[in-house]
Amino acid sequence: MTANAKLLGLPRSWTLLLLPLLAISAARLAAQTEIAADHPRAAALLLVWIVADSLMLSFMARIGPEQVERKAALAVLAVAMATAALVMPAHLRMALLSMPVAAAAMTAVIVAHVLWGVARAKRALGTAPGTQGERIVTAASELVSPALARFALAEARLLDLALFRWNAAPDLPDGSAGFGYHKHLTPIFCAMLALQLVELGVVHLLVSLWSAKAALVLSILSVLASVYLIGLLKSFRLRPVLIDDRCLRVRTGILIDRRIALANVAGVRTGFGSERVKRKRTLDAGLLAWPNILVELKQPMLSPNPLQPHRVIDAIAFRLDEPAVFARLLEARLRGR
Numbered sequence: 658m659t660a661n662a663k664l665l666g667l668p669r670s671w672t673l674l675l676l677p678l679l680a681i682s683a684a685r686l687a688a689q690t691e692i693a694a695d696h697p698r699a700a701a702l703l704l705v706w707i708v709a710d711s712l713m714l715s716f717m718a719r720i721g722p723e724q725v726e727r728k729a730a731l732a733v734l735a736v737a738m739a740t741a742a743l744v745m746p747a748h749l750r751m752a753l754l755s756m757p758v759a760a761a762a763m764t765a766v767i768v769a770h771v772l773w774g775v776a777r778a779k780r781a782l783g784t785a786p787g788t789q790g791e792r793i794v795t796a797a798s799e800l801v802s803p804a805l806a807r808f809a810l811a812e813a814r815l816l817d818l819a820l821f822r823w824n825a826a827p828d829l830p831d832g833s834a835g836f837g838y839h840k841h842l843t844p845i846f847c848a849m850l851a852l853q854l855v856e857l858g859v860v861h862l863l864v865s866l867w868s869a870k871a872a873l874v875l876s877i878l879s880v881l882a883s884v885y886l887i888g889l890l891k892s893f894r895l896r897p898v899l900i901d902d903r904c905l906r907v908r909t910g911i912l913i914d915r916r917i918a919l920a921n922v923a924g925v926r927t928g929f930g931s932e933r934v935k936r937k938r939t940l941d942a943g944l945l946a947w948p949n950i951l952v953e954l955k956q957p958m959l960s961p962n963p964l965q966p967h968r969v970i971d972a973i974a975f976r977l978d979e980p981a982v983f984a985r986l987l988e989a990r991l992r993g994r
Contacts, residue, residue, distance in 0.1 A: 685744050701749040734770070794806045836979060850886050922955070950976065
């Protein structure tokens with residue numbers, strides 16, 4: 658698996674995710690052949706083995722065989738059993754159910770993972786360090802992957818923000834000074850939301866003339882997009898940029914949230930050219946507007962963008978409603994240190 662990771666010309670991490678999908682897809686196609694129909698039991702067991710083997714090899718190649726833990730191996734096997742049952746054609750699934758030992762073994766793997774994961778999650782929820790959200794992610798990571806747990810928590814927070822938190826006060830911890838950036842963003846995103854709602858009605862009307870089901874699907878997607886846009890719009894006001902005695906917290910709604918220790922801040926600028934912002938090592942955290950603040954770092958750090966996890970930055974540019982006040986306070990905090 659590791660040696661073949663270069664065959665597709667993609668980054669190793671992406672290739673190790675893509676190869677199991679190709680193997681499972683090929684197994685799914687093979688399960689629909691005449692040979693599989695003539696020998697359904699053998700075909701069912703072979704498909705289960707291919708799914709489990711491809712997922713386990715990919716997992717071991719990503720983290721290294723020496724770092725595989727029992728709980729992680731059990732989780733991968735449980736995912737493999739569930740995946741095999743889902744992708745298996747109906748006639749092979751019936752053949753698998755006709756083998757009680759095989760069906761019971763697959764069920765036992767899934768049940769063991771769930772029960773052991775729930776026990777670990779319950780223990781982690783009460784003893785794990787960090788904030789409540791971090792403890793929830795730690796607990797959920799005992800059942801699903803940490804990335805999926807973080808994604809689910811972010812989705813839940815966004816829905817809560819969009820649907821329930823009306824007229825809420827901005828997130829301003831004790832001892833922190835907050836600086837807004839929503840005044841120039843609110844009109845733009847309100848216009849986008851209005852266009853989204855108009856599009857919802859027009860698309861539903863036109864598509865419904867062709868297919869009622871397609872119109873319903875597109876309408877659901879448009880409603881979800883509108884909810885996400887509302888949550889994003891509200892997050893701009895509720896999550897200001899913060900300065901406290903120890904760190905600077907640069908935020909752009911739910912999109913960016915990065916803490917920078919004041920000891921790592923080299924300086925702040927309110928006047929700078931476009932070439933400074935367009936540098937590869939400058940993170941432009943301004944949204945739909947030219948930044949009016951540039952914070953330079955003493956030591957480079959990794960970008961908060963999950964799509965560029967290895968990008969190194971040494972400056973962050975963003976736009977505030979009161980840049981001069983922010984610059985004076987930050988300079989005063991830096992002189993105080």
